[in-house]
Amino acid sequence: MSGGESANDTGGVKEMEATHDTRTTEKGHDLDVAAGRGNAELARLLPHPAADANKYTRGHLSLVAGSAAYPGAACLAAAAGERAGAGYTEVFCAGKSMITVRGWRPSLVVRDWRAWKPAKAPAPRPGHPTACVIGCGFDAAETSLTSLLMETVRGWEAPLLIDGGALALLANATGLRLARERAAAGRATLLTPHGGEAARLARGAREALEEAKAAAARGTRGPLEGLADTLSAAGRATLAEASPAPATLARALAEAYGAVVALKGPVTFIASPDGTAEIMNRGTSALAKAGTGDVLAGMIGALLAQGLDPRDAAALGCALHAEAGRTAAAALTDICVAAEDLITYLPDAIRAIES
Numbered sequence: 001m002s003g004g005e006s007a008n009d010t011g012g013v014k015e016m017e018a019t020h021d022t023r024t025t026e027k028g029h030d031l032d033v034a035a036g037r038g039n040a041e042l043a044r045l046l047p048h049p050a051a052d053a054n055k056y057t058r059g060h061l062s063l064v065a066g067s068a069a070y071p072g073a074a075c076l077a078a079a080a081g082e083r084a085g086a087g088y089t090e091v092f093c094a095g096k097s098m099i100t101v102r103g104w105r106p107s108l109v110v111r112d113w114r115a116w117k118p119a120k121a122p123a124p125r126p127g128h129p130t131a132c133v134i135g136c137g138f139d140a141a142e143t144s145l146t147s148l149l150m151e152t153v154r155g156w157e158a159p160l161l162i163d164g165g166a167l168a169l170l171a172n173a174t175g176l177r178l179a180r181e182r183a184a185a186g187r188a189t190l191l192t193p194h195g196g197e198a199a200r201l202a203r204g205a206r207e208a209l210e211e212a213k214a215a216a217a218r219g220t221r222g223p224l225e226g227l228a229d230t231l232s233a234a235g236r237a238t239l240a241e242a243s244p245a246p247a248t249l250a251r252a253l254a255e256a257y258g259a260v261v262a263l264k265g266p267v268t269f270i271a272s273p274d275g276t277a278e279i280m281n282r283g284t285s286a287l288a289k290a291g292t293g294d295v296l297a298g299m300i301g302a303l304l305a306q307g308l309d310p311r312d313a314a315a316l317g318c319a320l321h322a323e324a325g326r327t328a329a330a331a332l333t334d335i336c337v338a339a340e341d342l343i344t345y346l347p348d349a350i351r352a353i354e355s
């Protein structure tokens with residue numbers, strides 16, 4: 001791993017006040033980072049079901065997750081998605097993972113991912129929200145998964161969250177181009193990298209910029225034409241840095257990929273393509289265990305599937321995840337908490353935010 005993969009230390013970002021729109025300067029870039037939202041604001045986003053709700057109107061979450069190497073990631077994300085309110089949670093996973101995912105939770109609808117046809121999914125319609133999470137438990141070494149991902153980025157109309165091993169597969173000129181085409185078509189995308197995955201996404205954006213430059217030098221028109229001109233100078237400077245500070249990196253990735261980016265770590269930064277960013281620093285080091293990111297992806301995916309916009313889904317999902325971690329740590333100690341416990345303690349997190 002390169003030095004760039006330690007992207008999520010918090011060096012360079014000033015301690016945030018508990019007020020909104022805190023202004024700070026990070027590594028010479030002028031940066032506005034809004035402090036984390038308060039409980040009252042978050043509570044208003046909680047998707048309580050309407051009295052006449054049914055499982056379809058509550059939101060349909062499709063999870064494309066769980067390679068043969070990592071079935072557990074699909075289990076964690078799907079169970080978190082159910083707990084976070086999705087009315088219908090469907091898992092498309094490797095054939096070899098199906099029995100594990102089915103056995104873990106009978107309420108999940110489990111299919112082989114060869115049956116996943118993102119471009120043929122019914123178009124989203126009012127009152128029937130839907131979203132897709134792809135990548136939890138993807139084995140990035142399995143290059144055959146690239147077409148599954150790219151087909152989804154190209155063909156899936158509703159909000160799309162990309163996590164885990166799928167981020168490595170997205171991190172190249174083709175992935176960036178397809179993500180930008182989604183944005184241009186008004187389709188929402190949310191990326192949830194940890195520091196290592198964010199560094200890979202930055203490399204992918206650099207590759208795209210190089211490709212665009214080479215095409216321009218040859219005088220060839222191509223799909224990445226004008227990319228450099230559409231990115232801000234600050235964004236390009238951040239992508240060129242070996243070890244950018246996380247808030248600026250989150251913002252540069254959001255701009256480059258045309259997606260909301262939640263760059264996870266001890267402090268999580270949520271950045272949007274329009275240049276806005278907010279901080280989420282309610283977490284606990286009890287969360288530093290394998291699988292907690294898969295749980296977060298399932299929670300945010302369920303909120304997207306219930307109709308929240310990507311920024312709100314990321315802010316509420318990260319806050320609920322952090323609160324669940326804190327409550328779990330209070331009960332179990334910060335040593336003993338495991339990813340599954342966050343799902344168990346999600347109801348306490350909801351109550352904490354509502355109170």
Ligand SMILES: NC(=O)C1=CN([C@@H]2O[C@H](COP(=O)(O)OP(=O)(O)OC[C@H]3O[C@@H](n4cnc5c(N)ncnc54)[C@H](O)[C@@H]3O)[C@@H](O)[C@H]2O)[C@@H](O)CC1
Nearest residue numbers: 005008070071072073136137138164165194195196290291
């Ligand atoms: N129970 C399961 O089945 C689990 C499956 N998982 C899946 O395993 C796949 C590989 O993900 P991994 O993240 O393990 O491996 P990756 O190889 O994608 O990333 C880990 C590498 O990134 C570097 N890194 C830098 N900053 C980091 C940071 N802030 N946090 C974490 N790593 C950082 C690490 O040094 C490490 O070399 C993903 O698809 C993921 O969803 C994991 O989520 C763990 C649990």
Ligand SMILES: Nc1ncnc2c1ncn2[C@@H]1O[C@H](COP(=O)(O)OP(=O)(O)O)[C@@H](O)[C@H]1O
Nearest residue numbers: 194264265266283284285288290291292293294
């Ligand atoms: N020291 C820490 N303090 C607070 N939160 C943390 C800390 N370490 C990790 N986390 C949180 O735990 C989660 C880890 O996600 P990720 O690295 O993707 O895990 P995995 O890939 O194993 O599922 C993220 O939400 C991150 O913000």
